[in-house]
Amino acid sequence: MSVAILGWSITLAQVLLTLAMACAVLRFMRGPRAQDRIIGLDTFYVNAMLLLVTLGIRSGATLYFEAALVIGLLGFVGTVALAKFLMRGEVIE
Amino acid sequence: MSAPDLPLWAAILVSFFLVAGALVTLLGSIGLWRLPDFYARLHAPSLGATLGTGLILVASMICFSVLQGRPLVHEVLIGLFVTITTPVTLMLLASASLYRDRVEGNDAAPKKDPPPTEL
Amino acid sequence: MTRLKRVLPYPLLFLALLGMWLLMTQSLSAGQILLGAVIAFGGCWTMVALDPPAGRLRRPGAMARLAGRVFLDVFRSNLAVGSIILGSEDRRTHAGFMSLRLDLTSPYGLAVLAIILTCTPGTQWVRYDPSRRVLMLHVLDLVDDRHWVRTIKERYESLLMEIFE
Numbered sequence: 583m584s585v586a587i588l589g590w591s592i593t594l595a596q597v598l599l600t601l602a603m604a605c606a607v608l609r610f611m612r613g614p615r616a617q618d619r620i621i622g623l624d625t626f627y628v629n630a631m632l633l634l635v636t637l638g639i640r641s642g643a644t645l646y647f648e649a650a651l652v653i654g655l656l657g658f659v660g661t662v663a664l665a666k667f668l669m670r671g672e673v674i675e
Numbered sequence: 676m677s678a679p680d681l682p683l684w685a686a687i688l689v690s691f692f693l694v695a696g697a698l699v700t701l702l703g704s705i706g707l708w709r710l711p712d713f714y715a716r717l718h719a720p721s722l723g724a725t726l727g728t729g730l731i732l733v734a735s736m737i738c739f740s741v742l743q744g745r746p747l748v749h750e751v752l753i754g755l756f757v758t759i760t761t762p763v764t765l766m767l768l769a770s771a772s773l774y775r776d777r778v779e780g781n782d783a784a785p786k787k788d789p790p791p792t793e794l
Numbered sequence: 795m796t797r798l799k800r801v802l803p804y805p806l807l808f809l810a811l812l813g814m815w816l817l818m819t820q821s822l823s824a825g826q827i828l829l830g831a832v833i834a835f836g837g838c839w840t841m842v843a844l845d846p847p848a849g850r851l852r853r854p855g856a857m858a859r860l861a862g863r864v865f866l867d868v869f870r871s872n873l874a875v876g877s878i879i880l881g882s883e884d885r886r887t888h889a890g891f892m893s894l895r896l897d898l899t900s901p902y903g904l905a906v907l908a909i910i911l912t913c914t915p916g917t918q919w920v921r922y923d924p925s926r927r928v929l930m931l932h933v934l935d936l937v938d939d940r941h942w943v944r945t946i947k948e949r950y951e952s953l954l955m956e957i958f959e
Contacts (some may be wrong), residue, residue, distance in 0.1 A: 584680065584681055584683045584685075584686035584687075585678050585679075585680055585686075585751065586680065587683075587686045587687060587690055588678040588679070588681060588686040588689060589677065589678035589732065590677055591689075591690030591691075591693055591694050592690075592693065594697070595692055595694050595696070595697035596697075597701060597729075598694070598697035598700070598701045599701070599760070601698050601701055601704075602697075602700050602701040602704035602705075602723065603704070605701075605704035605708045605724060605775060606704050606707060608708055609707045609708055609716070614784060615713065615767055615772075617713055617771065617772040617775070618713055618716065620768060621707065621713075621716060621717065621720060622707065622767075623719060623740055624764055625703070625704055625707055625719070625720040625723065628700075628720065628723055628757070628761075629700060629704065629705070629726075629763055630690055631753070631757075632696070632697070632723070632728060632731050635731055635732065635735050635750070635753070636693065636697070636731065638710055639678075639679070639689065639693065639734065639735055639738045640678055640679075641677075642679035642738075642739075643743055644739060644747075644749070647735075647750065647753070649748060650753060651752065651753055653754065654753060654756055654757060654760070655756075658756075658760040658763070658764060660683045661764040661767075661768070662744040662763065662764055662767060662774060665764065665767035665768045665771045666767065666771075668768075668771040668772070669767075669770070669774055670747060671774075671793055675711065
């Protein structure tokens with residue numbers, strides 16, 4: 583019983599998070615300006631991180647926690663570099 | 676449908692937090708799609724990054740604490756990390772976009788800062 | 795006290811780094827505590843090389859009150875912004891920029907205020923001008939800008955000034 587409840591709600595959460603990622607990708611493709619694309623990419627990263635945490639709950643392994651942390655870190659560094667690039671036209675000053 | 680075998684109360688609690696967090700995150704991403712201009716869209720991702728992340732992490736904490744029979748709160752690290760980094764990216768994007776709009780001279784951003792509101 | 799400061803320049807940072815290490819490794823064994831202490835010690839001395847501006851933290855009671863308020867406001871503003879997103883076209887076009895004068899000057903206080911304002915959906919920190927002490931914000935639901943000024947000054951700024959100044 584409890585396995586069924588948890589299994590179905592994890593599936594539901596995964597579907598919802600995938601839809602959220604799809605919205606972020608749509609914004610990324612639509613633009614219209616570079617900053618809109620970057621914010622889409624940033625949201626995509628955060629949603630992917632949450633999807634990994636959800637996957638971790640399904641598998642019951644704490645391994646996914648590290649993966650989620652790394653994805654969050656990559657998303658942060660990537661977005662900061664892109665925002666910096668928008669401001670000045672170069673990443674490292 | 677594989678899932679960890681939790682007691683019923685924990686399964687219901689974890690399911691609730693998980694689905695609520697995913698819904699809030701989806702709402703934020705829908706906002707990214709529906710809101711009319713860039714500066715309004717800046718408000719949308721912080722839904723997923725605050726409440727959405729918080730709820731999903733609480734679900735994960737309950738799940739692993741019950742599974743392993745001891746309090747396991749390492750998800751706090753993800754929460755802390757996201758709370759500190761999201762404002763940095765959003766502030767950088769806001770100021771970069773303001774700078775670009777002003778250099779191009781389009782009317783997405785005001786030409787001058789609005790005067791401070793006095794009470 | 796001064797001797798402790800000479801060996802360990804930032805005791806709070808030391809504890810925070812050690813706590814983070816133990817959370818990351820998910821264990822409380824003596825070896826991990828020792829390794830974490832060494833890393834935290836190195837982190838503290840790296841901080842000395844970076845030479846951050848001096849600041850101080852006071853009044854744990856005020857900190858707890860601030861944390862409670864922020865928690866509540868994040869919850870409420872999530873609901874408010876959610877209803878705006880799902881609402882009609884008319885409700886989504888009230889966004890706008892506004893400015894306000896801040897009395898808070900401590901850089902750490904300003905950093906915490908920036909995190910609070912950006913993390914609560916609905917308000918977005920855009921720019922702070924330290925010479926005029928004016929903060930520019932973008933607000934999603936800008937119907938009454940005085941309401942926002944009052945909220946920020948009364949709910950957050952007064953507590954932040956108690957804590958950091």
